[in-house]
Amino acid sequence: MNCQNARDQITDALAAESMELTGELTGHVQSCAGCATFYAQQTELFCAMDSGLSAMANEPVPLSLLPKVRARMEEGVPRRGWVFSRFTAAAALAAVLVVVIFTPRVEKKPQKEMPVAAIPTPSKDESEAHQHGEIAAAAAALPGTPKVIHVKASRTGDAKGIAAAPEVIVLVEERQAFARFVAELPKEREVALALTRPAPAPEDAPIEIALVQIESLELRPLEGTPRE
Amino acid sequence: MQELVLVQPGQSIDGAPTRELERSGTHAEFEARLAEGGPLAFRIAQGVLRNAADAEDVAQEALLKAFRSFHRLREPQKFRGWLVRIAFRMALDRSRSAKRREQRETDWSMPERRPVPPTAEDLAASSEFQARLERAVQELPEKLRLVLLLSALQGYTLEEVSSMLGIPTGTVKSRLFFARKQLAEKLR
Numbered sequence: 555m556n557c558q559n560a561r562d563q564i565t566d567a568l569a570a571e572s573m574e575l576t577g578e579l580t581g582h583v584q585s586c587a588g589c590a591t592f593y594a595q596q597t598e599l600f601c602a603m604d605s606g607l608s609a610m611a612n613e614p615v616p617l618s619l620l621p622k623v624r625a626r627m628e629e630g631v632p633r634r635g636w637v638f639s640r641f642t643a644a645a646a647l648a649a650v651l652v653v654v655i656f657t658p659r660v661e662k663k664p665q666k667e668m669p670v671a672a673i674p675t676p677s678k679d680e681s682e683a684h685q686h687g688e689i690a691a692a693a694a695a696l697p698g699t700p701k702v703i704h705v706k707a708s709r710t711g712d713a714k715g716i717a718a719a720p721e722v723i724v725l726v727e728e729r730q731a732f733a734r735f736v737a738e739l740p741k742e743r744e745v746a747l748a749l750t751r752p753a754p755a756p757e758d759a760p761i762e763i764a765l766v767q768i769e770s771l772e773l774r775p776l777e778g779t780p781r782e
Numbered sequence: 783m784q785e786l787v788l789v790q791p792g793q794s795i796d797g798a799p800t801r802e803l804e805r806s807g808t809h810a811e812f813e814a815r816l817a818e819g820g821p822l823a824f825r826i827a828q829g830v831l832r833n834a835a836d837a838e839d840v841a842q843e844a845l846l847k848a849f850r851s852f853h854r855l856r857e858p859q860k861f862r863g864w865l866v867r868i869a870f871r872m873a874l875d876r877s878r879s880a881k882r883r884e885q886r887e888t889d890w891s892m893p894e895r896r897p898v899p900p901t902a903e904d905l906a907a908s909s910e911f912q913a914r915l916e917r918a919v920q921e922l923p924e925k926l927r928l929v930l931l932l933s934a935l936q937g938y939t940l941e942e943v944s945s946m947l948g949i950p951t952g953t954v955k956s957r958l959f960f961a962r963k964q965l966a967e968k969l970r
Binding site for chain 2: 565566568569570571596599600602603604606607608609610611612613615616618619620622623624626627
């Protein structure tokens with residue numbers, strides 16, 4: 555047995571915690587001073603290692619550990635639940651996707667096509683709602699009126715009565731007159747059409763200004779002014 | 783004639799909420815295991831982290847994590863192994879945290895925070911060896927390290943370690959052998 559082989563076997567034996575060496579190895583260690591020294595050193599190393607590991611692994615446990623754990627158990631440990639969090643996140647993402655995919659897209663009309671600025675008017679009592687109803691009924695009665703009027707439900711009014719009515723800003727004292735005007739509109743079809751058509755877009759063409767030509771100019775003194 | 787009892791959902795026949803009963807039962811069962819599990823979790827964490835405060839933190843979190851999921855544990859006899867794995871994994875995570883490592887290194891580099899060297903030469907030598915040993919243990923592969931730490935724990939046989947980890951005793955022995963051999967090579 556050569557020394558290198560013997561030393562490997564010594565290390566393996568000590569690593570395997572076997573206290574006794576084999577017969578052949580024992581013979582080599584007894585006959586070889588170098589291997590005997592190596593064996594002694596390795597035995598000492600493994601002993602120190604074992605005691606060090608034991609010290610590492612068996613350090614005193616802090617007395618506060620268990621009371622702290624018990625206290626947190628009693629107060630109810632907040633669930634952090636990563637599984638739940640992931641599930642929630644996945645569900646939220648799926649919901650957002652469903653909403654995005656299945657929501658019909660509302661095409662915004664260009665601003666030019668909005669003939670009437672639709673600003674909801676708050677109605678506080680029944681008479682106002684009734685007036686709204688009259689306006690709505692009158693507007694609905696328009697024959698062949700193109701539906702380009704922007705309709706918006708009032709925030710505070712009766713939704714059923716006003717939902718289909720065009721909303722315009724009308725002064726309180728002019729409401730009755732406006733209602734009569736709307737009621738008269740079916741008779742004046744051209745007026746109605748003109749009112750409901752979009753206003754022509756302003757043209758930005760340059761304006762030509764011709765020079766003013768004065769052929770003859772006669773200067774006369776004003777009457778009653780003293781002559782110089 | 784049979785007597786019919788209307789039982790509300792979540793209530794037992796005698797009126798006590800079932801969940802509460804289950805919870806208190808789980809609580810008591812967990813409490814019974816806490817006396818052994820606490821030190822075990824701490825020592826595993828301490829073996830990885832080499833810092834008592836961090837190890838206590840990790841042990842506490844590991845125990846609470848185990849408590850939260852205790853009702854899902856089908857085989858109660860596997861509690862120790864389960865807890866060991868939780869504590870070991872959490873300790874490794876903590877150890878890998880770059881900030882903590884950086885802080886530790888900073889602390890170590892500050893002379894006033896270094897441990898006071900013992901007066902006796904033998905104590906100094908032993909302290910130096912212990913530091914080398916700890917570094918060498920940290921460099922071991924995770925599987926070998928865990929087996930080495932568990933085997934070094936007082937009161938646990940190799941069979942208990944194998945049942946804790948759910949691996950055959952032969953595997954525990956071979957891992958322990960390779961761990962000790964590698965450790966000796968590092969310390970030589």
